[in-house]
Amino acid sequence: MKNNILHFCLLLFSTLAFSQAGHIMQGVGAFNMSMGGASTGQPLDISGALQWNPASISAFNDKIIKLDVGLFFSSPELSSSLPAGMMGPGSPAVSGVTKDARDPSIMPALAMVWGKEGSKHTFGASAFGISGFGVTFPEELNQPLSASFNPTLNSNPINYPQQAGGFGRIKSDYMLLQIGFTWAYEITDKLSLGVEPTFNYGTLQLMPNPTANPSMTAGYPSTDKASTSGLGAQLGLYFDSKKGFKAGVSYKTTQNLSELEFNNTYLDNSKGTNKFDMDYPAVLSFGLGYSKSDFDVALDYRIVDYKNTNGFSETGWTSTASVKGFGWNNVSILSAGIQYKGIKKLPLRLGYTYSSNPIGSDVAFFNIPATAIIKNAFQFGFSYAASSNISLDAVYHHGSSDGKTSGQMLNPLMVSSSNPYGAVPGTTVGYEMTTDLVMVGISYKFAKKQTK
16 A cells, blocks of 8 residues: 555656756746746745745745646657668668657646744645656667668667667656655744755666666566655755845755666566666755846756766676666756736746756767756746635746767777777767646635634
């Protein structure tokens, strides 16, 4: 029963892949997304406040509950090429592109805050899908084992069957649900601190599974969906000058997750198991905000510490030809948003998010299952005050990788002191993508009790 409940919650509140900054969502909920994810120093809605700075929920003096649901579309493309002669003497060069075949994903978020006028204490709770990646690249049909193979047409060698030197169908599905319970305390009327213990549950499926030892005759295996769980925390400070200027800082610790235990099935139906340790990285956020008359402005800067995170810090091949890890660099994220409130009951918002790419060209091959890297994202959103208690939010997002992440194909049999990852000369592999999101949300503010 416990596992069924966890899987149900994960289905409801996880992003089904396709995060924006590495494997981290740029924002949570329609309101925060429309501000580019900026909220650390400008808490305009409870979801953004709970996600980016627990101290900032002290800005809310009401009991509020918020639910958001979005539909996410992504279009990753995977390409690769082999030079002439790679498939045998006289063989021509081959190249091709494979488009992702994954369906749109549903993205919900749930948040609640308990605040009270005159109290120094504010409490919150949240259930957010904070992380994910995933692709489905079908096996190449125009490939050497097919009687109708034509190398002059589109033919993507990375998706050739494993018997023909490729990976076949490539599928990944990673999700991480985070439940947080938040407490904020007003040290003074201008300065607050916040604490949030976090509880995490996630799953990962890889087909084929590069973290497992390959078989000389049956290649790399596919896996079931392995699960993981763990704990972490977030700490924050929030300053409100009461004259328009605001600032905040928060630190989300590394979310230490249990090892993923994979049950593997090889091409010859033999079985095996392996473990892989992948945590969620620490995130340091700084935020500034300014509010005056009909305008609210927010600016956030984040550093995501992949270099010191299990599963991302290491890279390369093990002695048994399995992959050690993704080998990501740290990510810098800049989020900015502006809100205009001059139209009665209809505030308008524009947001922008920039994210650096954690994947270097030397390790692009290792990261084919995790291609969801968005460099530039643009958002437009608005709210509608349906009543004094109910507010409706909406956002449209468009993001792009702004070019291709590319490198050479790698082969563990070619590893040497001068070629540490086993780069195959003359080969290429790369991926790029765009994303689109439509999300709506509803926020309900409970009526305050009337005192006689």
